Amino acid sequence: MAKTTDTKTIVVLDDELFNIEWLIDYLDAKGYNPLPSSSADEAIQMISAEVYRALILDLNVPMPTELSAAAGKLGAVYQRYPGLFVAYKARNMGYRDRQVIIYSVHRDSEVSAEAEKIGCTYILKGRPAELKSELEQVLSFDPTDRD
Amino acid sequence: MAVYVFESGTNDMDKDQNATKSEDDEIDLTLLANFTHQIINPLNGVVGTLDNLIDGTIGPERREQRTAAARAQLENCITLVRNLAYLASGQSAFSSTVERKIVVPQVIIEAAMFYQEEGKRRKVSIDLENREVQNKVIGHPETLKQVLMNLFDNCIKYSRFGSQVLVRQWIQNGTSEAVITVRSFPEHEVSNEDLKSIFELGFRGSNAKQMVASGTGLGLHICNHLLKTKHNGSISVQRDGDALLFTLKLPGAWRD
Numbered sequence: 001m002a003k004t005t006d007t008k009t010i011v012v013l014d015d016e017l018f019n020i021e022w023l024i025d026y027l028d029a030k031g032y033n034p035l036p037s038s039s040a041d042e043a044i045q046m047i048s049a050e051v052y053r054a055l056i057l058d059l060n061v062p063m064p065t066e067l068s069a070a071a072g073k074l075g076a077v078y079q080r081y082p083g084l085f086v087a088y089k090a091r092n093m094g095y096r097d098r099q100v101i102i103y104s105v106h107r108d109s110e111v112s113a114e115a116e117k118i119g120c121t122y123i124l125k126g127r128p129a130e131l132k133s134e135l136e137q138v139l140s141f142d143p144t145d146r147d
Numbered sequence: 148m149a150v151y152v153f154e155s156g157t158n159d160m161d162k163d164q165n166a167t168k169s170e171d172d173e174i175d176l177t178l179l180a181n182f183t184h185q186i187i188n189p190l191n192g193v194v195g196t197l198d199n200l201i202d203g204t205i206g207p208e209r210r211e212q213r214t215a216a217a218r219a220q221l222e223n224c225i226t227l228v229r230n231l232a233y234l235a236s237g238q239s240a241f242s243s244t245v246e247r248k249i250v251v252p253q254v255i256i257e258a259a260m261f262y263q264e265e266g267k268r269r270k271v272s273i274d275l276e277n278r279e280v281q282n283k284v285i286g287h288p289e290t291l292k293q294v295l296m297n298l299f300d301n302c303i304k305y306s307r308f309g310s311q312v313l314v315r316q317w318i319q320n321g322t323s324e325a326v327i328t329v330r331s332f333p334e335h336e337v338s339n340e341d342l343k344s345i346f347e348l349g350f351r352g353s354n355a356k357q358m359v360a361s362g363t364g365l366g367l368h369i370c371n372h373l374l375k376t377k378h379n380g381s382i383s384v385q386r387d388g389d390a391l392l393f394t395l396k397l398p399g400a401w402r403d
Binding site for chain 1: 183187188189190191192194196198204209213216220264265267268308345356357358359360361
């Protein structure tokens with residue numbers, strides 16, 4: 001696993017950021033720096049530059065054609081849900097499984113199967129308390145922080 | 148004279164009808180899935196905001212703005228449900244079938260007010276010129292407001308950050324039609340191909356998809372249908388430089 005290089009920042013990927021303003025407020029109140037992103041390519045650029053504390057990824061976000069082609073090589077589900085492709089990239093960059101959280105309206109069996117395969121958390125939108133509970137556990141301990 | 152004999156079981160006519168039916172079913176399921184997404188997202192946001200208000204996560208300096216934002220999200224959901232209700236049950240989806248006098252600038256302002264919060268976020272303003280000119284038509288105020296709300300929703304979501312949505316209204320000489328134009332600046336160019344399909348049910352253009360991955364493709368379709376069926380009016384769209392110009396026409400307008 002990759003060592004966290006930015007322990008205070010959490011990337012939040014969602015193309016309708018006003019709908020997760022509550023999450024931005026929550027992370028801010030907990031002393032973290034929420035870093036919003038609204039497209040798959042932007043999120044991948046961000047996570048290539050640093051290893052952030054956690055990633056919260058919506059599935060349905062815009063993705064440019066060239067990236068979509070790359071996602072398609074992994075399978076149609078990665079093209080259909082660009083957030084899943086971002087999760088895959090993150091895990092392959094060394095993010096730990098619990099650092100990568102898929103947070104979506106969709107409950108899709110194909111996404112569930114891939115999330116299990118690549119190793120990341122998958123939480124449904126509808127009960128914000130569930131996400132908060134998961135975040136509290138994830139953020140309570142960083143195994144790469146040995147200082 | 149040709150005589151068609153349809154036997155029980157599958158024949159070509161049944162196959163065609165079944166194919167059309169399953170295409171329609173697919174459109175319905177896709178629309179329903181998109182609709183579900185569009186409703187749950189903002190409602191989830193409202194619940195999260197309420198949690199934050201209750202447990203004190205949001206400080207006093209932001210409480211009013213966050214509460215107003217949550218209200219705007221709920222109003223958006225109501226608009227979406229109304230769109231779907233209209234689609235599902237045709238003309239009976241709206242409570243009033245009695246026509247009334249509509250003061251055109253008033254209904255424009257009322258519709259625009261629903262999008263103040265979202266507009267602030269994207270720094271997109273909705274501005275009505277000559278609001279003091281009280282042009283009037285007879286019609287269904289609720290459905291005309293729905294049309295305008297759908298249009299403004301579209302403009303706020305897909306316009307360039309920091310741009311203006313300019314609304315004008317006047318009475319056309321000769322035809323006595325009330326004309327309302329809504330001019331906005333889309334983030335990405337809208338192709339001629341997309342313009343041809345823009346009022347089709349379920350259609351989302353590439354500008355829209357590049358900005359927001361999910362949407363119902365319901366709003367503009369409902370605009371077209373409501374104007375035709377409830378107001379004997381029309382809506383059209385054209386490019387105006389790098390802007391998009393929607394033109395609504397409503398018959399029988401006057402000014403006192």
